[in-house]
Amino acid sequence: MPLPPWDEVWLAVRTVIGPSLGAAAGVYLLVRLLLGMRRAPLAAALAVGAGGLAGTWAGEAMPLRLDPEQPLMASAWLTAAGQSLGVWRPAVDPAPPLPPPRYWLPWLALAAVVVETLVRWPRWPWFGAWGLRGLVVAAAAVLLTPAEQRAEEPWLLPAVGGVMLLAWAIGRQTARSWPKGWPALLAACMAALGAGVMLHAHSARLTDLLLVGFGTLAGIGLSARFLPGDQGPALAAAALWLPGLALTAHHETFSDVPTWGLALVGLAPLGLAALLPAGFLQRWGRVVFGLACLAALAPVGAALFLAVRAVTLEF
């Protein structure tokens, strides 16, 4: 597999990975130091926001404005969201164009982070917490799947929603069982390998977005090695980020990367299930733990293998 030229790698490190990793690590450490271990989820949540913004600031891989020439107005955003969700139709004809499905990804990741942070307050009933998570996942499944694709493949909507919700549940549980950052670090590796798949799918933007995920999760995971804590909100964002980007790649890219390769990137967060038997793994030492980590990365590793086999990159 030929590697990109050094100046391209350095550009990605300088403008995407470095800023996201630095911002996420810095914010997590600061908030965790100031507010203590009980507020670690809040630290992780703020770190996700900082890392995401810092990583996309220079390359503009993730525009937040609906129209690059107009400032973002709340009314316009709400109208676009309502139309995209199919909640209402505009009165004007022709209707204003809808943003691409990937536009909603950062907002959905933000919603996941906020929900996962809020439900960690004591006294939240379990059905309330899962109801909120379900709402975010349902919105994500609808917003990230184009209407034409929903009509052609009706099974896709529940499948996407199911994967996201399951990944969210797994991430939540592993974040509590492994406070020293291993789930976030593994999720970061998944994002990095997924970025390799997107590179072979000929999408620089999606590659960058996964590198933002890598930098942010790595920053949080590495920081948690020093100041442990529950990184659940970060893993909630990852549970939507990877499947959402894989879905986007499926309907936006043109390459010989097989559909299964892209699907495995979307399924990657489920690999964290290998860390669920935490007590068992922590008792049986590093070798068993290492094998569990490899098992967690196996699906997305297979995706990269399929991509490299299908596409020979030329730089």
Added chain:
Amino acid sequence: MTRMLCTLALVTLMSAPAAEATEAKFSLTGNNTKVTFVGTKPNGKHDGGFRNLTGMATVDGSDVTSLKLSVEIDVNSIYSDNNQLTQHLKSGDFFDVRKHPKARFASTRIEKSGEGWNITGDLTMLGKSRAVTFPATIEASSFGLKLKTEFTINRTQWGMTYGKGRVDEDVKLAVEVTVAK
């Protein structure tokens, strides 16, 4: 009676020249119309174009100002000097072909400018329509049309915003039409 016949003949003779200046229609296809582009980046450039398009050009005799152009480009027919780049251009990073398979141009006005002409029209790409004006050399008659133009657009005006610092925003377009009846 004779006077009436003479008057009728005179009217017929006077209207005959006007009947010669009929509207000529030319069908535009990828065979007679070439649309190419040059995209640049800090350390190089790439050439490409679009193979398939359909359209119509109508003109009143040799009156170039009456020329009307309407073209629909099949964006999926895009090609470039690098196969990977072609697939990248089709993706959501640039043309997002699956969502926006067609690009369109419709002229609204043609004016004399020095020794050539200025064509103004609406260029629609990625669902956004923007007015463009560009210089062109045009030779038009009822029997054929030749048009040649080169101009630059800023791709970000049509929402093609990705690649800041990696790919230049200005793209050179060239169009050449050679069609005869």
